[in-house]
Amino acid sequence: MRAAGSASDLLDDREFAVPRELVFEAWTVPEHFARWFGPDGVEVPVCEIDARPGGEIRFHHRFPTGELVSIKGVFDEVVAPARLRFTFTFVDAEDQPTAPPQLPDWPVGVHIVLTVELHPTRRGTRMTVHQRVAEPEAAGVPPVVRHRELAGEGWRQSAERLAEYLEHRSTSWPG
Amino acid sequence: MQADTLSLTFAALADPTRRAILKRLAEGPTNVKELSRPFDMSGPAVCKHLRVLERAGLIRRGRDAQSRPCQLEPAPIKQVVAWAEAYRALWDASFDRLDAYLQQLHVQRRKEVRDARRRKR
Numbered sequence: 001m002r003a004a005g006s007a008s009d010l011l012d013d014r015e016f017a018v019p020r021e022l023v024f025e026a027w028t029v030p031e032h033f034a035r036w037f038g039p040d041g042v043e044v045p046v047c048e049i050d051a052r053p054g055g056e057i058r059f060h061h062r063f064p065t066g067e068l069v070s071i072k073g074v075f076d077e078v079v080a081p082a083r084l085r086f087t088f089t090f091v092d093a094e095d096q097p098t099a100p101p102q103l104p105d106w107p108v109g110v111h112i113v114l115t116v117e118l119h120p121t122r123r124g125t126r127m128t129v130h131q132r133v134a135e136p137e138a139a140g141v142p143p144v145v146r147h148r149e150l151a152g153e154g155w156r157q158s159a160e161r162l163a164e165y166l167e168h169r170s171t172s173w174p175g
Numbered sequence: 176m177q178a179d180t181l182s183l184t185f186a187a188l189a190d191p192t193r194r195a196i197l198k199r200l201a202e203g204p205t206n207v208k209e210l211s212r213p214f215d216m217s218g219p220a221v222c223k224h225l226r227v228l229e230r231a232g233l234i235r236r237g238r239d240a241q242s243r244p245c246q247l248e249p250a251p252i253k254q255v256v257a258w259a260e261a262y263r264a265l266w267d268a269s270f271d272r273l274d275a276y277l278q279q280l281h282v283q284r285r286k287e288v289r290d291a292r293r294r295k296r
Contacts, residue, residue: 012270018281026277036272039265102261129270 011114011131017124024081027051027116034059039102046070051078057086067101068093076113085115087134110135184251187231192216193224197247200234204246 016023026032028051034044038061046060052075059071072095073088089111092098099106111134119126187193196210211221225245228234232251237244 011266014270014274016274016277018277022277022281022284026273026280032276032280036276037269040268102265129266
């Protein structure tokens with residue numbers, strides 16, 4: 001079933017050589033989550049996860065520049081160890097919607113719905129992560145979701161090739 | 176870049192025909208007649224797509240009323256690629272870190288289980 005908002009968009013699909021329970025734990029236990037989630041070089045002074053439907057997720061990321069960005073969200077669905085879904089947004093120290101410093105063009109205030117699915121495999125666990133924009137009116141805000149469509153197979157490569165090509169060609173173009 | 180400019184670019188790029196047009200234009204400037212050929216589309220239909228691309232600043236069209244040759248405009252595409260890459264890199268880095276962390280955790284857990292068994296004996 002697809003709720004209001006944008007179409008769902010595959011963010012990642014990979015396999016880990018570990019049991020599914022462990023992957024689920026890495027997503028739902030704060031000490032574990034803080035170890036891997038987020039950009040390089042951030043400190044995680046606050047990290048709370050209440051992994052049950054309606055439970056909250058809250059993270060502070062302190063960047064080397066001193067800037068503080070929080071990820072604030074609510075779990076919509078938690079089915080251990082198979083599936084979890086939460087909706088989050090970025091806020092600043094005063095709880096006001098903000099853009100993460102690495103993504104200055106981020107549409108401030110938009111909520112992202114992240115769905116994590118874990119399937120047992122012979123080798124261990126296959127993880128798929130989907131995302132979509134929660135706000136129906138923001139579904140047309142392409143930076144959040146369409147970038148992935150563009151960054152997806154084929155087009156990403158073509159776009160890169162195109163950019164590379166343009167890099168070399170643009171100087172010789174007639175003004 | 177302004178967020179709305181970026182949105183305009185993404186919206187223009189969201190259509191497969193328009194992406195195909197851009198790919199064709201990456202080979203060099205050309206006119207509407209040439210562009211319509213591989214798409215099995217009428218001139219006006221192609222022109223409609225060109226107008227969207229032009230409004231998004233992705234292409235430029237010549238002034239010559241007869242041929243109006245089209246050419247790619249590099250800046251917005253470069254910005255889109257940069258943005259998409261930044262966001263993707265953010266997640267990729269996290270998931271790579273998760274992979275390494277899970278391995279470490281797994282080894283640690285197995286050792287704990289082994290040690291517990293050994294103590295029981």
